[in-house]
Amino acid sequence: MSKAFTAFVLLLIFLKAVVISGLQTIRIIVVTGLTGRRPQAGIVRMRFAPMTENGATLLGCLISLTPGTTTVDIDMERGEMLLHLLDVAGAEEAVAGIRADFEPSIVRLFGTEER
Amino acid sequence: MNGSIMEAVALSFLVLGAASLLIAAWGVLALPDALARQHAATKAGTLAASLVTLGAMAGMVDTDWWVRLVVILVLLFATLPVSSHMLARAALREQDPDEHIDEIPLAGGERSPNARKG
C-alpha cells in the first residue's frame, strides 16, 4: 500500500471517529445530566509503538477524538501517553480499539525502528 | 424542486448542529470535574461545528462559500484536539502538581503489538 493511500484511509477513519465519538459523548452527557449517575472517570497510561514526534502528535489528536478518551500528556522518552477516560472500566477496550484502528496506519507513515 | 431538497438538508444539519452545541454546553455545566468537561467541549463541540459547516455547505452551493467553509472545517479539526490536550494537561497539573506517573495504571500491556520490528 502506498503512503498516500494510507493517509487517505487514516482520514476516513478519522472522520468516522469524529462522528461516533461526538454521538457517544452526547449520550454520556444526556445520561449524566438526566440521571445524575456518574461513570467513574480516571487516568491510565498507554505505551505506543515507536514513532517520530509528529506521528505521536497525530496519534494524540486522533485519540482525543475517539469515544471517551482524551490525551493528557505525551512522554516521548518513555514512549507513553497519559489518557483520561470518562469511564475507566472500559480502559482495556479503549486501548485495544486505538491499537486496532489508528496505530497501524500511523506506524506505516511515521514509525521508527525500535530502540 | 432540487433546490428545496438541498434546503431541507441544510436546515436539518443546522438544527442538528445547534442541538449538539447546546448539549456540549450542558455537558460543560453538568459533568463533575475539569477533565470530564474537556470531553464535552471537545468532542460534542467539534461535531456541532462540523454539522453547522456542512449545513452551510448544503445551503449555499457555491465555490466561494465552499472554499471558506472547508478552510474553517480543516482549521477546527486540526486545532480543537490540540488545544484540548494542552488544556487537559494544564488542568491535571493544576489539580495535582506532583505527578506520580508510576502509580497510574498501565492499560493494554507493556508493548504495542504494532511496533515495527527492528
Next chain:
Amino acid sequence: MIAAGVLILTVAALVVAALGVIRIVKGPTSADRVLALDLFLTAAVALAVAAALGTGRTVFLDVAIGLALLGFVGTIGWARLIDRAALKRQQADDDARARQGSRQEARR
C-alpha cells in the same frame, strides 16, 4: 427554510454563551474557565456562519476563519499560563517545606 435554521442556530449559540458565562463564574479552577472560553469560540464560529447565511455575504466566513485561528492561539496561551502558575506554586511549596525543615533542625 434556511432563515428558520439561521434563527435556531443564532438562539442556540446565544444560549450556549449564557451557559458558558455560568461556568466562568462558577469556576472552580482556571482550567474550567478557559474551557468555557473554548466553548465561546465554537459558539462564535457558529454565529459567524449563521450571519453569513443570513446576509448571504462571504465576509462573515472570513471572520469565522480568523476566530478559529485566534481562539486556538488564545487557548494555548492560557494553558501555558496555568501550567506555569501551577509549577510556580509547587516550587513555592517545596521552598516553604525546605525552610521549615531547616528551622526544625536549628531548634534541635
